[in-house]
Structure formats: structure tokens, C-alpha cells
Amino acid sequence: MKDMQSIVSLLLRDLKVKLKPSTYQSRQAYLKQLLNLANQMKLSEPCQKLFDAFANDDHGSKERRSMHLQVLKQVDKIAGTYLLTPEGQFFNPPDLPSNGDANKALERMVFPISGSIDSGILISRTIEDLKAIRLSKSSIGQYLHALRYFQAFLIRKYGNIMYSPQGCQEFLEENDLKYRKGLIKEWRWKINRKATVVIMEVAITGHYYWKKISPFELVLNEGGLESIHKEYISSLNAENLSPSTISLRDYVFRSMISLGEISSKEAMFSLSYESVQCISKSFAEKCCISSLHTVLNIMINLLRWLWEHGYTQKDLSGCLLKPFVQRGRIVPYLDHENEEKVLEYLNGSFLRERAMALLALRLGMRSIDICNLRFDEIDWYGDRIRIHQHKTGEPLVLPLTSEVGNAIYDYIINERPSTSPPSPFVFLNRFAPYHKLGKMYPLCRRAIELSNASIVDGKHKGSHVFRQTMVHRLLEKNVPHQVITDTLGHTDKNSDKCYISMEAQMLRMCSLDLQDIGQKHWNGGTANV
Known part of the structure; x- marks a missing residue:
């Protein structure tokens, strides 16, 4: 890594050939501000702390912020530091290995991969497999963007881009937390989870084959909740319910775990009336009145089942009331x-x-x-x-x-x-x-x-x-x-x-x-x- 003065000098030499004099002078002024800020912070080399400070030094001007980010992107490219934007994405993502290089590296691996491996190798294989099943370019682009976001998380968390199952799990937990707080939209939350499931399968088997991925697939892996879930599903099968009915009740179970932030059996046992009310309120924000009637009915039966099997300390089913649904409705149509x-x-x-x-x-x-x-x-x-x-x-x-x-x-x-x-x-x-x-x-x-x-x-x-x-x-x-x-x-x-x-x-x-x-x-x- 070079010092800031050398990087700026090298960048200005390159920009002087490419830009018009007026544009060059403007870029030179912004780079001088970056050097002054680095001196004030007593930082001689580019780092995340310096980049974050310069990005936020915009004085409330969108144009100034845009120019600061553009300058940081150019500095990051010269320095090869792979630093992150304020939104947590790469200024310049690391290059992915070619398919040939990735295949050679994976040929020497034993699956499932137990140690660390460059995430870029797995991403390259993942993209190759997605192309093989003929996904559209836009879909592949969405997966690649999500996997780049995963790499940025690894940089932020561990300081490198080495893949590990623990890193995947922590990324998913952060992704779920951001979704619950409303920091990311639902479609982004889903594609991040799907992309992570895909790269995990590549790390386990060496390839990915298309299948339906549930957005709740990894919610219950820890805390003993999966055993409760399996017992609940077994009880539904014993009632000889249809697959679609079981699937709907399974969705309510997993959604209740996610919305209530229930992470363990202990948290399930200490579930309170207030928590149940918050969960029902979250469902109300997502469902129309008729769907909410169905969901709350399932929740009532589920809470009673949890109490009868000793997974909650009291029967919480009585704190929920089903919404009134007017059955004699007026039927809509097109004239x-x-x-x-x-x-x-x-x-x-x-x-x-x-x-x-x-x-x-x-x-x-x-x-x-x-x-x-x-x-x-x-x-x-x-x-x-x-x-x-x-x-x-x-x-x-x-x-x-x-x-x-x-x-x-x-x-x-x-x-x-x-x-x-x-x-x-x-x-x-x-x-x-x-x-x-x-x-x-x-x-x-x-x-x-x-x-x-x-x-x-x-x-x-x-x-x-x-x-x-x-x-x-x-x-x-x-x-x-x-x-x-x-x-x-x-x-x-x-x-x-x-x-x-x-x-x-x-x-x-x-x-x-x-x-x-x-x-x-x-x-x-x-x-x-």
C-alpha cells in the first residue's frame, strides 16, 4: 500500500492526460481537501476511517457528496484497498477469477469445504452454474450484486474476503436485522438470502442445481427451535391436512419466529402477551383483512399447541381476537x-x-x-x-x-x-x-x-x-x-x-x-x- 501523497500524485498525473483543464483543476481541489483531512486525522495511508470521514464531509450538499465519493473511488482503485462506501458496498469490487482459474482451484478441494477459501472462487463458480440453468442476465446481475454485498460484509467484519460458514450465518443474521428495522426492502432481503443459500450449497457440494428456496430456510438453525418446528409439522401431518394447509401453517410458524425475534427455546418459553400483540400487529401491516383473519386463526391454534406441549409458560392464545370479516360482500367486476x-x-x-x-x-x-x-x-x-x-x-x-x-x-x-x-x-x-x-x-x-x-x-x-x-x-x-x-x-x-x-x-x-x-x-x- 502506498502513502496518500504518492497515491494522489499518481492519480493527478493520470487525470491530467484524460480530463479538460477546468475539470482537472476541480478534481485537484477535491484531492487536496482529502490530503488535508488525512493530515488532520494523522493518517498517512488510505483507510476506511479516512474514507468515511471524507464522504460525510459534504456540508449537506448532494453535489459535494457525489464528488467526494467519485474522488474516493479513484483513490481506492489506485491504492487497491477495496474500501467500502457509506452504504456498505465496494468502491471498486475485487476482480473475480476466471472460470478456468476457479475450476482449477476447486478441483483440489474436498467437499464440503471445511476451511477458508477465497469467496471470489465460489462466486465465480456460482455465476457459472446460474448461467448454466439459463437465468436471465438481470437475475444473474441481482445474484452477483448480492454476493458482492456479502463480500463487502466479510471485509467489514473480518478484514478479508475469505469464505466461511460462520461468515454466511452472521451475514444472514445482519440481513434479517436490517429487514426487521426497515433498513432494506423486502426484495433486497430475499435476494441476499437466496444468494447466500446458493453460495453455501456450492461450498458444500461444488455446484448449484436449481430448486425453490424458502426465504425462511435458515431461520431456525440455532437455539433448538428446529426441533419444535419438526414436532409441529409432524402433528399437522398426523391430522392428515393437505400440503397447502401445512405450508401455510409452516409460514405462520416461521414468520412468528422472525417477527418476534425468538432465537431460542428459552425465548419461546418466556413469550409474553405483549410480544404476541407485537407479532399480530406486524402481521396486520403485511396482510389484508381477510388474510389476517386466516393468519390470526392459525396463530391462535399454534399458541395453544405450544402451551399444551410445554413450550410456553402460559396459554397465550386468548390474547388474540380474530378481525371481523363481512361475508356478504359486494363483488367487483369490469364493466x-x-x-x-x-x-x-x-x-x-x-x-x-x-x-x-x-x-x-x-x-x-x-x-x-x-x-x-x-x-x-x-x-x-x-x-x-x-x-x-x-x-x-x-x-x-x-x-x-x-x-x-x-x-x-x-x-x-x-x-x-x-x-x-x-x-x-x-x-x-x-x-x-x-x-x-x-x-x-x-x-x-x-x-x-x-x-x-x-x-x-x-x-x-x-x-x-x-x-x-x-x-x-x-x-x-x-x-x-x-x-x-x-x-x-x-x-x-x-x-x-x-x-x-x-x-x-x-x-x-x-x-x-x-x-x-x-x-x-x-x-x-x-x-x-
């Missing part, structure tokens, strides 16, 4: 004008979005059934779609109209990615890995918002708005309720009661006359008042 806006947007959108939206808008299929649609369920010759509904398990046969059929065909021929082995599902991710879609909500919301469509009687923007729009069209045509019930695949007739709110003409016939309100219809004295 003709706004439906045309959505269709106009879909005509210029991706073919997959158009085909999926038309299945909901024209046939009334549920989101989960559209995502799960397989090739063998489409009868092209008979113009039928035959499915087993995910929600009820009952079979359902729907007509394959020319509009819907052509939209699906266009997507399959012109846009659907080819997979090896061939996927049985019709609708796949646009980017690798080409798995089937899990939900339709993002594309429905995007279609409604970008088309500037207005929802009648509501603000919902999911696929159910399209399904309910189809019901409204059938009611306008005076289609019998039993036909609508059969088309929607309902097994319970009471499921159709909510659609009564859409029959405006019939509701007008049932309305009461209000003309007599406020008029006096009795005789007598003050005793009758």
Missing part, C-alpha cells in the same frame, strides 16, 4: 368499457398474459387451474377443456372457444420456450428455469393498472375480477343460476350468493319505498311522541 381497455392492453402484451387472462375472462377458470393447465387437458378436436379443479377436486368441462383457443395456440407456437424434457404444463416462466407459473395475480394487476381500467364496486386487481366479470356477463344475458354454478365449478349452491350483488335490476325490484320516512302517521298528544 364493458373497462373490459375493452384491458383487452386492448392484452392485445399488445405478451401472448402468455393474453391467453391466461382470456381463460379467466371468457371461461371463468380459477387462477390455480390456469397455472396448472396441461396439454392433455385440452381437447383441440372436440373444442373442450377438461380439468380436475385444484380447489374442489371435482372434474370440470368447459368449451374451448375460438378466441381462447387461438390465444393459447399463438402462445404455444410463437412464445412458449422449449424445454428438455418437455414440460406437460402449458404456461411456463418466460425466463429460465422454465417451471410452470405459480400464480396469476401479478399479470392481472399489471393488465388492470397499465390499461387504466376502473373496477366496479371494489379495488381488487387479481384474476377473480376477470372470473367475476364473466359471471356478470352471464347474469346480463339472464343465464340460469344453475348454469352459472356449473360453469364456475362450484359444488355448494351457497357459493353463488355473493353474486346477487351484481344483479342490479333484480335488487331494484326488491328495494323498499322510502317516501314515508319522516312523515307522521299517528294522532294523539305528547304521550304518542
Whole structure:
């Protein structure tokens, strides 16, 4: 490492050739300020303390701060110090080894790697594996950014970029803490966790193969909480609950641990009423009213289970009240004008979005059934779609109209990615890995918002708005309720009661006359008042 005076002299010599005289003089002035600050702090070499002080010496000016950071970036590059910005990122990240160098280094390793290793070697292998499964450039860029952030953490914590399992765990703990305090957004928290899980798998097995990564995967590793979690999941399996129900209760369990900052069995045992109220408040900030009703119901049962099995010192289930949910709701839908806006947007959108939206808008299929649609369920010759509904398990046969059929065909021929082995599902991710879609909500919301469509009687923007729009069209045509019930695949007739709110003409016939309100219809004295 060179002293500050030598580094600045070398940098000015380089800048004098590249910059215009006026720009050079400005940069020279900022570098002189940096040298003066170093002398005041009695620092002769570039270090994090000096860089932080100079970055913060901006006198409240954004322009001055920007120039200070730019000067520090150039000094750091000349010095090769790999120092960090105030946000905790590299001014100049260390170069990654080439794939060939990384492969040679890893060939000599025994997996799982027990000692320390240059994190750059593992990052290089990780990026190579992510490219092999054909992730998009933007996704790979997000993973690389998160792994660079992990390297910056290692510099800040240990003073080097050597990988270790302990470093990963401490990085994840800091990442969780920043998320809980609101210092980073949820998407950043998730990608940091995912990237860390990926590099840990590379360090254990030598490669990474695509799989679904739970954002809560590493929450319960310490403090004995994993044993409680396994026992809880076993009790749910013993009740013969469906996998989706178990998955939801598992999510509530892990979220409660995270939101309550419960780190051990002892912390679980000393859980208080105040802590439970804070957890429920955190759920309320994340969930809509109907989802909160479900979550709190699960929390009540979970808290009772924890008490019955001796994991809490008292029964805390009684301190939670489920929110009131009005069941007789008004069903939202799209009127003709706004439906045309959505269709106009879909005509210029991706073919997959158009085909999926038309299945909901024209046939009334549920989101989960559209995502799960397989090739063998489409009868092209008979113009039928035959499915087993995910929600009820009952079979359902729907007509394959020319509009819907052509939209699906266009997507399959012109846009659907080819997979090896061939996927049985019709609708796949646009980017690798080409798995089937899990939900339709993002594309429905995007279609409604970008088309500037207005929802009648509501603000919902999911696929159910399209399904309910189809019901409204059938009611306008005076289609019998039993036909609508059969088309929607309902097994319970009471499921159709909510659609009564859409029959405006019939509701007008049932309305009461209000003309007599406020008029006096009795005789007598003050005793009758």
C-alpha cells in the first residue's frame, strides 16, 4: 500500500492526460481537501476511517457528496484497498477469477469445504452454474450484486474476503436485522438470502442445481427451535391436512419466529402477551383483512399447541381476537368499457398474459387451474377443456372457444420456450428455469393498472375480477343460476350468493319505498311522541 501523497500524485498525473483543464483543476481541489483531512486525522495511508470521514464531509450538499465519493473511488482503485462506501458496498469490487482459474482451484478441494477459501472462487463458480440453468442476465446481475454485498460484509467484519460458514450465518443474521428495522426492502432481503443459500450449497457440494428456496430456510438453525418446528409439522401431518394447509401453517410458524425475534427455546418459553400483540400487529401491516383473519386463526391454534406441549409458560392464545370479516360482500367486476381497455392492453402484451387472462375472462377458470393447465387437458378436436379443479377436486368441462383457443395456440407456437424434457404444463416462466407459473395475480394487476381500467364496486386487481366479470356477463344475458354454478365449478349452491350483488335490476325490484320516512302517521298528544 502506498502513502496518500504518492497515491494522489499518481492519480493527478493520470487525470491530467484524460480530463479538460477546468475539470482537472476541480478534481485537484477535491484531492487536496482529502490530503488535508488525512493530515488532520494523522493518517498517512488510505483507510476506511479516512474514507468515511471524507464522504460525510459534504456540508449537506448532494453535489459535494457525489464528488467526494467519485474522488474516493479513484483513490481506492489506485491504492487497491477495496474500501467500502457509506452504504456498505465496494468502491471498486475485487476482480473475480476466471472460470478456468476457479475450476482449477476447486478441483483440489474436498467437499464440503471445511476451511477458508477465497469467496471470489465460489462466486465465480456460482455465476457459472446460474448461467448454466439459463437465468436471465438481470437475475444473474441481482445474484452477483448480492454476493458482492456479502463480500463487502466479510471485509467489514473480518478484514478479508475469505469464505466461511460462520461468515454466511452472521451475514444472514445482519440481513434479517436490517429487514426487521426497515433498513432494506423486502426484495433486497430475499435476494441476499437466496444468494447466500446458493453460495453455501456450492461450498458444500461444488455446484448449484436449481430448486425453490424458502426465504425462511435458515431461520431456525440455532437455539433448538428446529426441533419444535419438526414436532409441529409432524402433528399437522398426523391430522392428515393437505400440503397447502401445512405450508401455510409452516409460514405462520416461521414468520412468528422472525417477527418476534425468538432465537431460542428459552425465548419461546418466556413469550409474553405483549410480544404476541407485537407479532399480530406486524402481521396486520403485511396482510389484508381477510388474510389476517386466516393468519390470526392459525396463530391462535399454534399458541395453544405450544402451551399444551410445554413450550410456553402460559396459554397465550386468548390474547388474540380474530378481525371481523363481512361475508356478504359486494363483488367487483369490469364493466364493458373497462373490459375493452384491458383487452386492448392484452392485445399488445405478451401472448402468455393474453391467453391466461382470456381463460379467466371468457371461461371463468380459477387462477390455480390456469397455472396448472396441461396439454392433455385440452381437447383441440372436440373444442373442450377438461380439468380436475385444484380447489374442489371435482372434474370440470368447459368449451374451448375460438378466441381462447387461438390465444393459447399463438402462445404455444410463437412464445412458449422449449424445454428438455418437455414440460406437460402449458404456461411456463418466460425466463429460465422454465417451471410452470405459480400464480396469476401479478399479470392481472399489471393488465388492470397499465390499461387504466376502473373496477366496479371494489379495488381488487387479481384474476377473480376477470372470473367475476364473466359471471356478470352471464347474469346480463339472464343465464340460469344453475348454469352459472356449473360453469364456475362450484359444488355448494351457497357459493353463488355473493353474486346477487351484481344483479342490479333484480335488487331494484326488491328495494323498499322510502317516501314515508319522516312523515307522521299517528294522532294523539305528547304521550304518542
